[in-house]
Amino acid sequence: MIKVGWLGTGVLGAAIVKRLLECGLEVVVYNRTVEKARELEAFGAQVATSPREVAATCEILFLCVKGEAAAESLLFDEDQGVTAAGRRGICVVDTSTVSPDFAVSLHERLRQADLHYLEAPVSGGREGALKGTMGMVIAGEQSAVDAARPVLDRFTAKLHYVGAPGKAQLIKVLNNLAESINLLAASEVIAIGLKAGIDLSTLHTALSSMRGYSTYMGVLFERMLAPSDTVSTSLAVRLKDLGLAHSVADQYDVSIPMGALAQQLFKLAAQQQDPEVDQTKCVQLLLEQ
Ligand SMILES: NC(=O)c1ccc[n+]([C@@H]2O[C@H](COP(=O)([O-])OP(=O)(O)OC[C@H]3O[C@@H](n4cnc5c(N)ncnc54)[C@H](OP(=O)(O)O)[C@@H]3O)[C@@H](O)[C@H]2O)c1
Structure with missing residues (x-):
């Protein structure tokens, strides 16, 4: 064995x-x-x-x-x-x-x-x-x-x-930047849908057949449809990864305005709640406006 x-x-x-x-x-x-x-x-x-x-x-x-x-x-x-x-x-x-x-x-x-x-x-x-x-x-x-x-x-x-060497982490940092931005984009969409009176399950079923859907929109829907306090990825880990994305972007002299906004929004979510809660709690920023 x-x-x-x-x-x-x-x-x-x-x-x-x-x-x-x-x-x-x-x-x-x-x-x-x-x-x-x-x-x-x-x-x-x-x-x-x-x-x-x-x-x-x-x-x-x-x-x-x-x-x-x-x-x-x-x-x-x-x-x-x-x-x-x-x-x-x-x-x-x-x-x-x-x-x-x-x-x-x-x-x-x-x-x-x-x-x-x-x-x-x-x-x-x-x-x-x-x-x-x-x-x-x-x-x-x-x-x-x-x-x-x-x-x-x-x-x-x-x-x-x-x-x-270094290439696997570079790709992973880019993936995590995309995840961060996708999660916040999904939060905005779901917040508007709910305020407009569409129920979560209908929103999920309809959007999942359309091209605006993303894996991370799925992650957020899954958590909202079956709420749980279990942490899958913490806000702290998300912020650590956004820090890595900024360093990589600086190194290659690429400006990442969406990454910068994502970093600020996750930082706000961590301050308002707790850095160790699940990353999907960032949706509260949009829901509680
Ligand atoms: N969670 C995910 O979905 C996910 C997905 C892909 C990759 N990752 C990566 O996997 C790694 C772990 O993530 P996680 O979600 O498991 O984070 P986590 O729950 O916060 O766990 C962090 C781990 O690092 C240890 N640690 C932190 N600082 C340390 C130090 N100075 N000395 C020794 N140990 C230390 C912690 O030990 P203590 O328990 O003693 O604090 C704990 O075992 C991260 O690099 C993360 O980016 C996570």
Whole structure:
């Protein structure tokens, strides 16, 4: 049986780990806040006390964290990080969304430590992870991708290999910019429809047969038709990704007025509510006018 290591059991990490356990894989988890890792024991996960311990026992280990400081400490902490285990040839698959430049630096630094690094950002949210239907863009050595496939195939339905380091994250940052703008556009449309007296279900059925519909309009309708406090993607993660989109746009000297507006609106939503609520709560800004 494949023994998988998993670092970072926040919203997304926990959902993918549950999926892997359901598929019968053995999974060893580590999370900075240990309670979140322990919640996975009930599903069959083993809990480790450090990333170093995970690296000492697993041939393949995944990273799913928010922010580059998190990756720095989990991978490179001198005492407790992955590299402190001193293993050679094991593979680190990074499902986090980070800047393309940071991904390039991780390829290089992990290569120097004799570890394989796969830059493997995903899309599909908590629901896609639980169903095993995530999309993934992946960069790194083809042989490492082939070796990781038996695990990747358990939680992804579509995998796009793009060779060069940094390219997978660049595409993912662009995807997330599009998601952000689409979600706000859908919020405007639904707010007007509801104020005009059209019920949500009619609006959904009619719009879903038309070309103005988007995947993210679907995400919003789904949440509004079956309200829930479960977080799939937080406003905080959305804002982190919009920050990455701005850095990339600056780097290529492209002006992103819609991205700038999206950033301000998500910031307002996070201030009015809570950065840790689900991103779809941004619709309240429009509904409560
Ligand atoms: N949610 C989604 O739909 C989705 C989809 C695609 C990609 N992603 C990407 O996946 C990653 C995780 O997202 P998420 O939604 O799971 O976020 P989340 O629920 O906020 O979880 C964040 C994770 O990062 C850890 N972390 C943050 N700062 C840390 C630090 N300084 N040191 C160690 N660990 C740290 C957290 O540990 P604690 O629990 O200790 O805070 C937690 O495990 C992000 O890069 C996000 O962009 C998310």
